[in-house]
Amino acid sequence: MLPETPEYKQAKLSISELVTLGLLFALKGVSERAFYRWMRQNWQSLFPHLPERTRFFRHLQAHRKLTETFLAEPTLFGVIDSYGIELCHPIRENHQPHRNRIGRKGFASWRWIVGGKFCVLANKFGLITDWAVKTANVFVLDLLVIGNFIGNQRKRVLMKHP
Numbered sequence: 001m002l003p004e005t006p007e008y009k010q011a012k013l014s015i016s017e018l019v020t021l022g023l024l025f026a027l028k029g030v031s032e033r034a035f036y037r038w039m040r041q042n043w044q045s046l047f048p049h050l051p052e053r054t055r056f057f058r059h060l061q062a063h064r065k066l067t068e069t070f071l072a073e074p075t076l077f078g079v080i081d082s083y084g085i086e087l088c089h090p091i092r093e094n095h096q097p098h099r100n101r102i103g104r105k106g107f108a109s110w111r112w113i114v115g116g117k118f119c120v121l122a123n124k125f126g127l128i129t130d131w132a133v134k135t136a137n138v139f140v141l142d143l144l145v146i147g148n149f150i151g152n153q154r155k156r157v158l159m160k161h162p
C-alpha cells in the first residue's frame with residue numbers, strides 16, 4: 001500500500017501508475033528512449049494519457065522514493081552481495097576523454113571494470129530488503145548497506161572498512 005501523497009489536479013497519471021511504470025522500467029533494463037517507445041507501441045491502450053517522454057521521466061525521478069515501500073522487511077539471517085556493472089572496457093576508457101562518464105574505473109568480480117557496482121541485501125526468504133548503487137572505484141565494504149531492527153525501527157548501518 002502506498003503512503004498518502006498529494007496528487008496534482010493536472011496530473012495525467014496517478015501516483016500508483018507512476019510507481020508501477022517505474023518498476024517496469026527498472027525490470028526491463030533498457031534506455032529511457034527505448035522504454036518510452038516500447039510503452040507507446042505496446043501499452044497505449046492501458047496508459048492513454050502517457051505524458052511526453054522527458055516529462056514522464058522527470059515524474060519518475062520525483063516519485064522514486066515511493067518504490068521503497070515495496071522492499072521486504074529484514075530478517076536475522078540474510079545474504080548480501082555486490083555485482084559489477086561494466087559500462088566500458090578499461091582499454092577504451094581514454095578513447096573519448098572529453099565525455100562525462102557516469103562510471104569510474106574499479107575492481108569488481110576479480111577484474112578491472114569501468115562502470116558501477118550494485119549491492120543488494122536479501123532476507124532469508126530471498127526478498128530484497130535494501131540496495132545501493134555506487135561507481136566501481138568504491139571499496140566493497142563501503143557499499144554494503146545493512147538493514148536491521150532495533151526496537152521495531154528500521155535503521156541503516158553503513159559498514160566501514162578498517
